[in-house]
Amino acid sequence: MGSEAEGAFHIADVSSVTPGLLRATLRTPDGIRIEAVHEPHMGHRDSVTDTAIVVAHGFTGSVDRPAVRRAARAFSRRAAVVTFSFRGHGRSGGRSTVGDREVLDLAATxxxxxxxxxxxxxxxxxxxGGxxxxxxxALYRDDPRARADAVAAVSAPARWYYRGTAPMRRLHWVVTRPAGxxxxxxxxxxxxxxxxxDPVPMPPVEAVPLIAPAPLLIVHGDRDPYFPLDHPRMLAAAGPSELWLEPGMGHAENAADDALLTRLADWLSAA
Structure with missing residues (x-):
């Protein structure tokens, strides 16, 4: 495995339309089909608003997982929302590369x-997903079609191969062993x-200084069982960014309560 940005991406088909929701299948540059869902801004269901929030879920998530749907509902009060399933997750094709070629999935979305x-x-x-x-x-900063106009990373690692907590040791077993x-x-x-x-992708901490001038927000819980607070602090110190350390919060979308999701939506819609 190993990839940075490459090639073009295509919309493979729009698979179904339901009231308020549009489901589509996207194709990445390396040929993987990705399921995606568009949900319009709750206040503007009959018109196109100017901002869309694209949500990148955590490992083992998907567009239909309850925590992802809950985040999408909260975000849709401020802007349109697009969710998708990374390769190897949900109804998307391919196999997970645990954060490497998934950058192509996000670019296509x-x-x-x-x-x-x-x-x-x-x-x-x-x-x-963070x-x-x-x-x-960082990689798509200068791409007019695929760039992000602002970035928020919640519960993200700063560096690869971290095994300093029991949950991360279990995750490495799942990823690296046949039985796992x-x-x-x-x-x-x-x-x-x-x-x-192969090669090892750019670590998140090295990506941070390349994101500017797009605004960057780093969010992390002080009770995260996967990545301790040196990870968000390392990310925030690496380049221009805003850091929120959330008291009592655990890990990722499952731990993000409605108040935090609303603050995230406010930041993303105004940054």
Whole structure:
């Protein structure tokens, strides 16, 4: 495995239209089909507003997981929302590369949001999705179709291969061992690639200084069981950014309460 930004992306098809929701299948530059859902701004269901928030879920998430739908509902009170499932998750094709080639999935989804008519597209990523949002913000900064106009990373790691907590040691077992990947497929409904990164992608902390001039927000809970507070502090120190350390918060979208989601939506819609 191993990839930075490459090639073009395409809309494969619009698979269904339901009242207020548009489901589509997108195709990434490396040929992976990605499921995506567009939800219009709650106050503007009959017109296109100028801002869309693209949500990048954490490892083992998908567009239909309750925490992702809850975040989408909160964000849709401030702007249009586009959610999607990373490769190897939900009904998307391919296998998860745990944050590497997923940058192509996010780029394809941001491009689709612009195809829908949004002139301002911002990204918010949770955990693995946060690391992807940071790298995407750096790698696609100068791409008029796929760039993010603002980036928020929630519960994101600063560096790769971290094993300093019990949850991260368990995650490494799931990702790197054949038995763990079986647990991932059948227990966590996540299909994981069986090859190591080659080359190793840019670490999130190295992406941070390349995101400017787009605004960057780093959000992290002080009770995160996966990544301790040195991760968000390292990210915030690496380049221009705003840092929110949330008292009592755990990890990623499952731990983000409605008040935090509303503050995130306010920041993303105004940044």
């Amino acid at each position: 941001v491009s689709w949001a612009r195809e829908l008519g949004y002139t301002r597209v911002v990204t918010v990523g949770f955990s693995m 690391s992807v949002a940071l790298r995407h913000g 990947r079986l647990v991932g497929r059948y227990g966590l409904r996540t299909r994981i690639h069986d090859r190591d990164w």
